[in-house]
Amino acid sequence: MSGGLLFQAFVYLLAAVVTVPLAKKLGLGSVLGYLLAGVVIGPFGLRLLGGEGQDVMHFAEFGVVMMLFVIGLELEPNLLWRLRAPILGLGGLQVLSTTLVLAGIGVAAGLPWQAALTAGMTLSLSSTAIVLQTLQEKGLLKTAGGQSSFSVLLFQDIAVIPMLAIVPLLSTAKTSAAGVAHDASGLSAGLPGWAKTLMVLAAVSVIVLGGRYLGRPLFRALARTRLREIFTAAVLLLVIGIALLMTQVGLSPALGTFLAGVVLANSEYRHELESDIEPFKGLLLGLFFISVGASVDFALIGARPGLILGLVGGVVAVKFAVLLILARAFGLSQDQALLFAFGLPQVGEFAFVLFSFATQQGVLAREITSPLVAVVALSMAITPLLLLLNERLVQPRLGTREGPRREHDRVEGESPVLIAGFGSFGATVGRLLRANGVETTVLDHDSDRVDLLRRMGLTVYYGDATRHDLLHTAGAERARLLVIALDSPEKTLALVHLARKHFPQLVILARAFDWADAHDLIEAGVDHVYRESLDTSLRLGTDAMRLLGFRAYESRRAAQKFLEHDEESLRELTAQRRDVGYLSAVRRRIEDLERMLRADRDQPGLSRDAGWDAESLREEFGRKR
Amino acid sequence: MPRILLLFAHPALERSRVHRKLIERIPRRDGITFQDLYERYPDFNVNVRKEQELLLLSDLVLLQHPFYWYSTPALLKQWQDLVLEHGWAYGTAGTALRGKRMANVLSTGGGAEAYRRDGFNRHTIREFLAPIEQTASLCGMEFLPPYLIQGTHRMTEADIEEAARAYSKMLEALLDDRVDLQAWRSAPSLDAIRPKTEPAGARS
Numbered sequence: 001m002s003g004g005l006l007f008q009a010f011v012y013l014l015a016a017v018v019t020v021p022l023a024k025k026l027g028l029g030s031v032l033g034y035l036l037a038g039v040v041i042g043p044f045g046l047r048l049l050g051g052e053g054q055d056v057m058h059f060a061e062f063g064v065v066m067m068l069f070v071i072g073l074e075l076e077p078n079l080l081w082r083l084r085a086p087i088l089g090l091g092g093l094q095v096l097s098t099t100l101v102l103a104g105i106g107v108a109a110g111l112p113w114q115a116a117l118t119a120g121m122t123l124s125l126s127s128t129a130i131v132l133q134t135l136q137e138k139g140l141l142k143t144a145g146g147q148s149s150f151s152v153l154l155f156q157d158i159a160v161i162p163m164l165a166i167v168p169l170l171s172t173a174k175t176s177a178a179g180v181a182h183d184a185s186g187l188s189a190g191l192p193g194w195a196k197t198l199m200v201l202a203a204v205s206v207i208v209l210g211g212r213y214l215g216r217p218l219f220r221a222l223a224r225t226r227l228r229e230i231f232t233a234a235v236l237l238l239v240i241g242i243a244l245l246m247t248q249v250g251l252s253p254a255l256g257t258f259l260a261g262v263v264l265a266n267s268e269y270r271h272e273l274e275s276d277i278e279p280f281k282g283l284l285l286g287l288f289f290i291s292v293g294a295s296v297d298f299a300l301i302g303a304r305p306g307l308i309l310g311l312v313g314g315v316v317a318v319k320f321a322v323l324l325i326l327a328r329a330f331g332l333s334q335d336q337a338l339l340f341a342f343g344l345p346q347v348g349e350f351a352f353v354l355f356s357f358a359t360q361q362g363v364l365a366r367e368i369t370s371p372l373v374a375v376v377a378l379s380m381a382i383t384p385l386l387l388l389l390n391e392r393l394v395q396p397r398l399g400t401r402e403g404p405r406r407e408h409d410r411v412e413g414e415s416p417v418l419i420a421g422f423g424s425f426g427a428t429v430g431r432l433l434r435a436n437g438v439e440t441t442v443l444d445h446d447s448d449r450v451d452l453l454r455r456m457g458l459t460v461y462y463g464d465a466t467r468h469d470l471l472h473t474a475g476a477e478r479a480r481l482l483v484i485a486l487d488s489p490e491k492t493l494a495l496v497h498l499a500r501k502h503f504p505q506l507v508i509l510a511r512a513f514d515w516a517d518a519h520d521l522i523e524a525g526v527d528h529v530y531r532e533s534l535d536t537s538l539r540l541g542t543d544a545m546r547l548l549g550f551r552a553y554e555s556r557r558a559a560q561k562f563l564e565h566d567e568e569s570l571r572e573l574t575a576q577r578r579d580v581g582y583l584s585a586v587r588r589r590i591e592d593l594e595r596m597l598r599a600d601r602d603q604p605g606l607s608r609d610a611g612w613d614a615e616s617l618r619e620e621f622g623r624k625r
Numbered sequence: 626m627p628r629i630l631l632l633f634a635h636p637a638l639e640r641s642r643v644h645r646k647l648i649e650r651i652p653r654r655d656g657i658t659f660q661d662l663y664e665r666y667p668d669f670n671v672n673v674r675k676e677q678e679l680l681l682l683s684d685l686v687l688l689q690h691p692f693y694w695y696s697t698p699a700l701l702k703q704w705q706d707l708v709l710e711h712g713w714a715y716g717t718a719g720t721a722l723r724g725k726r727m728a729n730v731l732s733t734g735g736g737a738e739a740y741r742r743d744g745f746n747r748h749t750i751r752e753f754l755a756p757i758e759q760t761a762s763l764c765g766m767e768f769l770p771p772y773l774i775q776g777t778h779r780m781t782e783a784d785i786e787e788a789a790r791a792y793s794k795m796l797e798a799l800l801d802d803r804v805d806l807q808a809w810r811s812a813p814s815l816d817a818i819r820p821k822t823e824p825a826g827a828r829s
Contacts, residue, residue: 557670560668560670561670564670564672609707610673610710610711610712611673611706611707611708611709611710612706612707616711616712616716617711617716620711620712620716620717
């Protein structure tokens with residue numbers, strides 16, 4: 001069936017393009033969509049893919065490497081430093097205790113301890129790709145539970161390296177415990193331990209120092225060529241080069257690129273790097289998820305359903321329990337602990353690598369690994385479902401309640417204003433309104449914040465504001481205004497469409513992030529669009545003018561007129577913009593900027609008030625004398 | 626039928642007793658445009674083009690406002706500064722407003738007796754309005770005696786209700802062309818004259 005590379009690419013892309021939007025529409029998230037696409041085109045679905053699934057997965061694992069590069073870019077070193085306690089403490093304890101519990105069960109089930117330990121280690125890892133992608137999509141990465149998940153995943157990615165070193169030692173069943181602790185270089189190609197360590201140190205310093213001192217001038221030189229594809233090529237070269245280097249010295253490529261990302265996070269090319277690598281990352285991750293879906297061995301599951309499903313249930317239950325206990329021990333609130341525990345109980349993509357490695361090394365027999373590989377794939381596939389379960393069934397019962405506490409003296413749901421999202425933006429709006437005696441109803445999905453707001457006496461509904469039922473119970477039919485102050489443009493747009501359709505009487509006031517979002521919102525029919533940094537930047541501009549010696553009121557008038565002009569050109573350009581068609585986000589921002597600058601230039605009256613200008617008066621009356 | 630532009634300036638309408646009632650009674654019909662300046666330009670950022678357009682579409686401009694420090698509230702002054710541009714409203718080329726008429730509609734806390742040469746404020750209302758009168762005249766507009774609602778500090782709710790009704794009737798009369806222009810010119814104030822029941826005829 002698989003006729004060449006192009007046909008394969010066609011099948012993969014078609015499957016993704018059909019299933020992913022469908023899954024998103026159904027509220028299942030893109031990861032589940034990709035997995036389903038994989039199942040559909042896989043050997044047990046339409047059989048469009050054959051045995052090459054494993055190879056594709058191997059190739060697509062590179063998406064994880066790229067994802068860690070992007071995560072590194074978004075992570076400044078000081079944030080990483082702040083997270084050191086959860087990374088080492090929470091992450092270390094999670095890997096250690098899960099490994100021990102699972103290995104114990106393995107030994108009890110009659111496996112030799114080496115095999116049990118290897119399996120336990122491998123199964124203790126979680127899937128960075130699935131969890132981060134899902135949390136990001138749900139906008140939960142910044143919550144306490146999201147940050148803890150991230151920390152644990154980071155630790156696990158690092159922990160893969162010693163695991164790869166330990167596995168070969170376990171194959172020589174005689175190795176003493178002291179030997180394990182001592183010699184962590186079992187992988188090295190005939191090099192003595194110290195040389196191996198030196199190589200690792202050298203590779204890491206190459207990345208750190210190179211990134212710090214060479215990266216910037218290199219990217220600057222490349223940017224100056226104005227050849228976009230060369231810049232993109234350079235970024236890919238960088239990522240692939242680091243991955244190769246890391247593999248050579250026996251480190252995880254993901255860790256290496258993550259490090260490079262962190263080093264480059266402070267450079268001025270951060271956003272270009274990110275937007276260049278983003279599509280590759282997305283596609284490869286999608287490919288990875290598809291191949292996971294395709295690799296689920298339904299024949300094996302069908303042959304021994306009890307064993308496989310029992311193993312999936314057992315592994316997930318053990319991991320869940322450990323995660324929940326640790327989360328509570330590390331002081332997460334109940335909701336966040338549940339999010340954390342429901343997010344991470346699957347087995348991660350590194351398991352495929354570790355299992356095949358362990359089989360090669362003769363630590364685990366193929367009869368053990370092949371059901372375990374099915375278990376891993378299944379556990380990954382149910383992750384989005386588990387998170388949905390948590391969101392829809394568990395949280396509403398156990399966690400922060402969705403609706404506010406009933407108070408006798410207040411009629412619920414009667415406030416005229418709904419505020420979706422109570423981050424700093426929404427909070428300022430809410431505080432202003434409350435300070436003037438306006439009742440507001442808040443919709444927010446950060447449970448810690450929700451608890452606080454409720455203690456302060458606000459009416460708060462907890463959950464995803466783009467859910468129709470939540471809007472309904474929050475009183476969207478009776479409210480007059482809907483203030484959208486969500487953190488993501490996609491969510492904002494989704495909420496706009498939902499509100500337009502089901503609650504047409506609501507007047508929508510929406511926060512936009514930049515020109516592009518503002519355009520989208522205007523096209524979606526929102527009349528009141530507020531670009532979040534516009535007023536602030538104009539205030540800064542006003543102050544800059546004053547510091548340069550302009551009079552205070554002149555500066556203020558200039559800003560007022562500029563704001564007006566800017567709003568006007570935004571609306572004018574919304575129409576023109578549709579003709580441009582699809583452009584990459586960065587390209588689009590540049591084009592928008594160009595149009596704005598042109599519009600400024602064609603607007604002569606921006607810098608003076610004719611009414612206060614005596615120029616023409618002097619001309620007329622001065623000449624008469 | 627004269628087209629009226631009613632420019633209204635009150636910075637704290639929510640606390641006003643008189644003007645809130647007055648504007649409630651403004652006739653809602655063709656020929657009168659009500660422009661609430663503080664509602665439209667809370668940040669004093671007067672839209673000059675828009676305001677000039679409104680002026681061009683009117684024959685009679687009424688400036689309705691409370692009397693603050695013997696003058697208009699600040700925004701109405703800002704409006705004058707910005708909208709009445711040289712070369713548009715005045716100057717050799719500034720002929721846009723020629724032939725139009727202008728008058729104030731204003732309320733004072735003190736009674737009529739306070740606005741006399743021998744009264745508490747030592748000047749008449751008309752004297753206080755000299756800057757606006759000359760502004761109108763420089764723009765080629767005829768400045769007419771104001772419509773006055775005085776002694777508002779001592780007015781009861783019923784008095785205010787009555788004043789609002791009278792004001793409403795006068796606006797209707799202006800729109801119907803039932804106010805004799807000669808009588809208005811020579812009257813001390815517009816509220817002192819009695820509109821006719823029939824339109825004033827072709828000569829207004």
